[in-house]
Amino acid sequence: MDMKTVERNPADVGFVPQPKRWAVEQSYGIMVLHRRLVRDHEHRTASSESRVYWAMSDVITRRLSDTTTPTWRDA
Template sequence: MDQGFKNTVVAHGQQVGIEIEVVERNPAEVGFVPRPNRWVVEQTNGILMLHRRLVRDYEHRPATAESRVYWAISDVMARRLTGTSTSWRGA
């Protein structure tokens, strides 16, 4: 997260009842060091962006957008369970 917005995000999270944990960078580390939990989130977002409806925010209601995410992740799980692909990407 951009360090300039850290306090703003934490304050907003408190207002809406979401617990935000900010993971600080270790000053002794030099260069790029991946954070284990962040990769899970980034991978999930990347997979969801392969679904056309989720690339842009077309939905006007949060419930509709939420249903699109459920649809997309259900598609991903079904493909993984069956080992099939119906995509032009071939994977």
């Protein structure tokens, strides 16, 4: 995996979202909606990794089927 540092343009004034960082922050925000990913309950990294895959596959499934599932916010 290649890592590149995104430099801020000195001419920009105020808040300007950076393209790659914005995608990462959005992914973190989506994962927080899944209860088991809010805290680190797992002892093994493989368990945590499987929970992330499970959460993101749920997101992809909902986007493809154009349906919503009830969340704690709907209660």
